[in-house]
Amino acid sequence: MFVLTVDQRGSRRDIDRVAPLLSEFAHRDLVRPFQRTAGDEVQAVVADPATVVDLALDLVAREHWSIGIGAGPVEEPLPSETRAGRGPAFESARIAVDRAKSAPGRVAVEGPDPDGAADADTALALVAVLVARRTEEGREAVEQMRRGSTQTEAARALGISKQAVSQRLSTAGWHVETAGRRLAERLLRKADT
Numbered sequence: 001m002f003v004l005t006v007d008q009r010g011s012r013r014d015i016d017r018v019a020p021l022l023s024e025f026a027h028r029d030l031v032r033p034f035q036r037t038a039g040d041e042v043q044a045v046v047a048d049p050a051t052v053v054d055l056a057l058d059l060v061a062r063e064h065w066s067i068g069i070g071a072g073p074v075e076e077p078l079p080s081e082t083r084a085g086r087g088p089a090f091e092s093a094r095i096a097v098d099r100a101k102s103a104p105g106r107v108a109v110e111g112p113d114p115d116g117a118a119d120a121d122t123a124l125a126l127v128a129v130l131v132a133r134r135t136e137e138g139r140e141a142v143e144q145m146r147r148g149s150t151q152t153e154a155a156r157a158l159g160i161s162k163q164a165v166s167q168r169l170s171t172a173g174w175h176v177e178t179a180g181r182r183l184a185e186r187l188l189r190k191a192d193t
Contacts (some may be wrong), residue, residue, distance in 0.1 A: 020107035068097025071111030120187035138172030
């Protein structure tokens with residue numbers, strides 16, 4: 001099981017971004033939904049490593065969050081309120097979010113197997129840094145591909161040539177991100193055992 005503890009960066013000098021986040025993530029495939037745990041912090045429980053990677057990288061792209069991922073067991077049955085959950089994954093997520101505040105890509109992983117968590121942390125950080133450095137044009141092209149578009153369809157949607165889409169995807173590191181996501185998913189799965 002995985003717990004994500006996510007803290008808004010610079011919340012004292014910024015608008016409250018928690019409410020929109022809760023609304024936007026309400027329909028994700030989660031064991032327990034994102035819920036505000038403190039003023040600028042949210043928490044969710046997730047079973048699937050691919051969903052963890054999707055959520056983490058979505059949050060990285062938004063540029064306003066530190067993302068802590070705790071792998072491991074949770075006390076069951078889980079309460080209906082996410083913030084009432086307990087167990088090692090919750091504790092690991094707390095440690096991870098504190099570390100994420102100064103980590104590359106603003107994401108960190110902790111879990112019962114220190115080496116497994118460190119491997120997952122490294123893979124996710126590498127992809128997170130790639131995503132965080134992406135230009136707006138690169139993000140638009142990648143978003144089209146993530147929706148299942150072909151490069152020709154993406155070009156039409158963006159009003160540019162297919163060659164320009166290919167160039168944007170290359171500059172954005174789309175193929176590297178795709179491989180990195182798969183690696184991070186596998187390593188998160190191992191970190192959870």
